[in-house]
Amino acid sequence: MSDPFLxxxxxxxxxxxxxxxxxxxxxxxxxxxxxxVLAIVGESGSGKSVTSQAIMGLINRKTAKVxxxxxLDGEELLTARPExxxxxxGKRMAMIFQDPLSSLHPFYSIGKQLVExxxxxQDVSRSAAMQQARDMLDRVGIPNPDRRLKDYPHNLSGGMxxxxxxxxxxxxxxxxxxxxxxxxALDVTVQAQIINLLRDLQRExxxxxxxxxxxxxxxxxxADDVVVMYGGRVVERGSIDDIxxxxxxxxxxxxxxxxxxxxxxxxxxxQPIPGQPPSLIRLPKGCVFRxxxxxxxxxxxxRCDTERPDLLPVTPEHAVRCHLDPAQRREIAAERLGVATAxxxxxxx
Numbered sequence: 001m002s003d004p005f006l007x008x009x010x011x012x013x014x015x016x017x018x019x020x021x022x023x024x025x026x027x028x029x030x031x032x033x034x035x036x037v038l039a040i041v042g043e044s045g046s047g048k049s050v051t052s053q054a055i056m057g058l059i060n061r062k063t064a065k066v067x068x069x070x071x072l073d074g075e076e077l078l079t080a081r082p083e084x085x086x087x088x089x090g091k092r093m094a095m096i097f098q099d100p101l102s103s104l105h106p107f108y109s110i111g112k113q114l115v116e117x118x119x120x121x122q123d124v125s126r127s128a129a130m131q132q133a134r135d136m137l138d139r140v141g142i143p144n145p146d147r148r149l150k151d152y153p154h155n156l157s158g159g160m161x162x163x164x165x166x167x168x169x170x171x172x173x174x175x176x177x178x179x180x181x182x183x184x185a186l187d188v189t190v191q192a193q194i195i196n197l198l199r200d201l202q203r204e205x206x207x208x209x210x211x212x213x214x215x216x217x218x219x220x221x222x223a224d225d226v227v228v229m230y231g232g233r234v235v236e237r238g239s240i241d242d243i244x245x246x247x248x249x250x251x252x253x254x255x256x257x258x259x260x261x262x263x264x265x266x267x268x269x270x271q272p273i274p275g276q277p278p279s280l281i282r283l284p285k286g287c288v289f290r291x292x293x294x295x296x297x298x299x300x301x302x303r304c305d306t307e308r309p310d311l312l313p314v315t316p317e318h319a320v321r322c323h324l325d326p327a328q329r330r331e332i333a334a335e336r337l338g339v340a341t342a343x344x345x346x347x348x349x
Contacts, residue, residue, distance in 0.1 A: 111149030231288035
C-alpha cells in the first residue's frame with residue numbers, strides 16, 4: 001500500500017494469567033490509507049478488539065506485554081510517552097466502542113459529555129463547544145439536538161446512543177476512526193442507517209476507518225480491504241474482491257459459507273464452521289485452524305499438526321496462511337462457494 005496513514009507491524013499482545021500466557025494478538029500486520037475502509041473480521045476471541053485497543057493505547061502495560069510497531073502518519077505509538085498518545089486519542093484518532101450504553105457515563109448529560117470531548121483538545125468557550133456538539137448531533141441524524149443535549153444515555157434508544165458515540169468520535173475531526181462492532185444489537189434498519197452515516201461522514205472528512213465486525217454483510221457494504229483474524233493471527237488479507245470472490249483460506253470459506261445468500265435455493269442449508277475457536281492460552285502447535293479444518297488430510301506429512309503456516313502472498317495485495325497447495329485452494333473454493341477463482345498468474349497474462 002502506498003503511503004498508509006496507519007501501519008501495524010508484527011503487533012503482539014500477551015496477558016499473563018494464573019493459567020498461562022494469553023496470546024491475544026500474535027504477529028499482526030496491516031495498513032490503512034486515508035479515505036479507505038479496512039475491515040477486520042473473525043469470530044469472538046480472534047483478537048480484533050484487542051488489536052484496536054492496542055492502536056488506541058488503551059491496554060494497561062502493567063498487566064500486558066505489547067510489542068511490535070504501530071505508526072500513525074509515521075509517528076511510532078508503542079514507544080511514545082503515555083501523555084503523547086493521550087493527546088492524539090480523540091483528536092487524530094478516535095474509536096466508536098461496541099456498547100454505547102456502557103461507554104457513555106450514566107450520570108452526565110449527553111451535552112456535558114460532548115462538550116468535555118471538545119474542551120480536551122480545543123481551546124474554546126463552553127458555549128462554542130456546546131454549539132459544536134449541537135451541530136454534530138444534527139449532522140449524525142439525531143432529531144431535535146437541543147433537547148437531546150439535555151438527555152441522559154438511558155433516555156435514548158440503542159441507535160440514538162450509537163449515533164451519539166459517532167458524534168463524540170468525530171467532534172475533533174480525527175484522521176483515523178476505529179469502529180468496534182458499531183451495529184451490534186441494533187435492528188437491521190438501524191444498522192443500515194449507521195453504515196450509511198459512516199460512509200457519508202467518511203466521504204465528507206476523508207477519514208481512514210478500521211471497521212471491526214463479525215458481520216460480513218456490513219463488510220461488503222463498506223470495506224475496501226479485509227483482514228481475516230483467527231486465534232490472534234491474520235489468516236487471510238486482501239481486497240474486498242479477493243476475500244469475497246477469491247478466498248483461499250478454509251476459515252474464510254467457513255465465514256462466507258455461514259452467511260445467507262440471495263442466489264441460494266430456499267432449501268439450501270448454511271454450512272457452519274464445526275467446533276469452537278481455540279483457547280488463546282493453549283493454541284495448537286501447527287495451524288491454529290487445524291482442529292476445525294476439513295481439508296488438513298490433503299496436506300502431506302501432517303504439516304498442519306506440526307508446522308505453523310506463514311502468511312504468504314498470492315498476489316501483491318492478497319496473502320493467505322495455509323499449507324494447502326494454491327491450485328487445491330482455488331479448486332475447493334470454486335466447489336464450495338461457487339466462486340470463480342482463476343489462477344492469479346493467468347489473470348496477469
